[in-house]
Amino acid sequence: MTYRECYEKGCLALQTAGIEEATLDARLLLEAVCGTNRNDLLAHGEQLVTPEAEEKYLGWIGQRAEHIPLQQLTGEQDFMGLTFAVNEHVLIPRQDTEILVEEVLKQLHDGMRVLDMCTGSGCILLSLLHYSNACEGLGVDLSADALEVAEQNAETLLDAANADRVHFLQSDLFDKVEGKFEIIVSNPPYIASAEVEKLMPEVRDHEPRMALDGTEDGLHFYRRIIEEAGKHLVSSGMLFFEIGYDQGQAVSELMRTEGYREVQVVQDYAGLDRVVFGTYVTVQPAPFAKSR
Incomplete structure (x- = not known):
């Protein structure tokens, strides 16, 4: 033929x-x-x-x-100018997520420590380390299978200088995380459970549900991460999220309630809300007034 x-x-x-x-x-x-x-x-x-x-x-x-995704057949997907290995255990990197990486890069300076929560293939964290200097990264995921893919990508994509600066940890969000970071970034599961069933079969049936399902209203993991992230951010550290197109206001309010300031929503190239980020400010209690 x-x-x-x-x-x-x-x-x-x-x-x-x-x-x-x-x-x-x-x-x-x-x-x-x-x-x-x-x-x-x-x-x-x-x-x-x-x-x-x-x-x-x-x-x-x-x-x-x-309806098996093309990327799972070829075993790879391009993202941020890099080629990442993918399989059925990780979300396939999307172009929309490049908006998140680009926003973090604007605030990422040499030598910073970055935590990537729900790292999956590692595409966010490894892109940040590839395009920065002397930064350290920790990728966290509950799935051991996903972490194997992330580690494979780190070995392939990072040079010797950066390879020693990235580590991966199996943890239920922050349960096993120690230390503080200048930046925490996350693309968590954010699709409401009822909406998952409406997704195209390539996604619904072949990508990991645990990386898609944000429970009843899609905000479960944002709440948990926002509540705990402050304990792992340095003073004036920053938290970045990818969000669904209709979640900008809700996630922004959750962040403000937990002490984040200068909260901003960034749109993608289609004009849809895609990224929310803010700076964590520890509120100090007001001193007692002196009695006269």
């Missing part, structure tokens, strides 16, 4: 299965199998594909037709 015939067969199978962007996915899977690029379809469409590559490609097409 030729390169073009493989592609056309993949397109038809994915279109029949109702896959969004079927033609794009068919091409990307073929490129991943054959080690080619987007120009090869035009320039070398008549080139024969080896039987081994054809078998692998059609196998991937069959799995993609069952």
